[in-house]
Amino acid sequence: MIRRAIARLFWTFSRWRLVSTPAPTRPTILIGAPHTSNWDFVLMLAIAWRLRIPIRWLGKKSLFDGWRDAPMRRLGGIPVDRADPSRVVADVLAKIAAGEVFGLVITPDGTRGSRTGWKSGFYRIARASGLPVTLGYVDRTTMTTGLGPTIELTGDVGADMSVIRAFYADKAGYRPELRSEPRLRDEDAASPIDDPAASPEGS
Helix, strand or coil: HHHHHHHHHHHCCCCCCEECCCCCCEEEEEECCCCCCCCCHHHHHHHHHHCCCCCCEEEHHHHCCHHHHHHHHCCCCEEECCCCCCCHHHHHHHHHHHCCCCCCEEEECCCCCCCCECCHHHHHHHHHHCCCEEEEEECCCEEEEEEEEECCCCHHHHHHHHHHHHHHCCCEECHHHHHHCCCECCCCCCHHCCCCCCCCCCC
């Protein structure tokens, strides 16, 4: 109740408008893009709390050090140990098997800053877990943010990414100058992108 009340106040007084499809009713990979500012985290929480979406998100292990561990986990954080990234997939699968319904928030263009493309961790995790992908967005040109369509990945990386690129083509992010093109480095490879043990870092 408190989170929903906070979100209601945020959307009442914010210059941003929530323009969204309905919240997913099953576990999903929730893409957060373009990721260009710290404000993306605030908008993500405001969207999730307003739509009543339980969320999980990936963060580097150092973010959970010391006193920060408890609040980060309460906000849905899952620490990523870069020495053993495959545990992330196992953790997600265990939560699904336990009956949790959540959106796993992933920012495929990595940390803030200009990039030449997206990292493929979101695709690997979605394929390994069988989860659909929900396209969340931030667009400063229209001052709108929210959730777009939820899609099922087919395993045809080029075709899947074409659908994703079409959706994000007119989404500028909070800082448009730092936006990166939704294109995977290994997009044209035969199939190694399906390796579930590959690193989800910056996914």
